[in-house]
Amino acid sequence: MDRIVYDRMAAHDSTHWWYRARRDILADYLTRYAALPAEARILEIGCGTGHNLPMLARFGTVEAIEIDPAARAIAGERLGRPVGDAPLPALPGVERGAYDLVAVLDVVEHIEDDVAALAAMKTLLAPNGKILIAVPAHQWMWSAHDVVNHHHRRYSKTTLGRAIAAAGLRAERMSWFNSLLFPLAAGARIAGRLTGRDDSDDSPPPPAINSLFETIFRLERHLVGRVPLGPGVSIVTLAHPD
Secondary structure, eight states, X not given: OOHHHHHHHHHHTTTOHHHHHHHHHHHHHHHHHTOOOTTEEEEEESOTTSTTXXXXXXXXXXXXXXXXXXXXXXXXXXXXXXXXXXXXXXXXTOOTTOEEEEEEESOGGGOSSHHHHHHHHHHHEXXXXXXXXXXXXXXXXXXXXXXXXXXXXXXXXXXXXXXXXXXXXXXXXXXXXXXXXXXXXXXXHHHHHHHTOOOOOOOOOOHHHHHHHHHHHHGGGGTTTTSOOOOOSEEEEEEEEO
């Protein structure tokens, strides 16, 4: 990702509506569907500034990997111990067969060979282990945001399911999310194209709007995986060895 993306993440991951609500949604999703053992061993790959690590720590002992040095340093401070730097898809030096949960949250789209990356994650799993995957959805929503984040693709449920299956994994509880705000996001992307003002700036909106968006997005914690949601900005699933 461009340096500015990490800088914005560090500045806003504690206040931006998207980060805050998404953590709550993913925590509820894991609570309901992951069936993790007590004191699970968890690895987040591509942890960025480490903003998800306290949430994941509710479920067990967390380790993390981040290839960007500055973001890795921030994540290490949050985690209280060093964060690894092994790149996907090879993941050199990462213990195989050890983790009850591997979390890749808006990471797989950054990897050119997503099937190889998912297959490598599969080798990290302990018996009954799972991979928590979240990715951006809808290739037609491609924008400057994807460019500065160095994405290779956005996904449909079909393309994500194919990549997971090709890696020898099975997807379960696949769901759209960030669906309630999807019409606004889609409208903004379309308007940006029509006006030529496609902007990669993802800084928080004014406080009142930030709070409103957070409240609306957080409502999905009661819905994701439980009821079919309409198209969303993102897709979430759990995957396990087939």
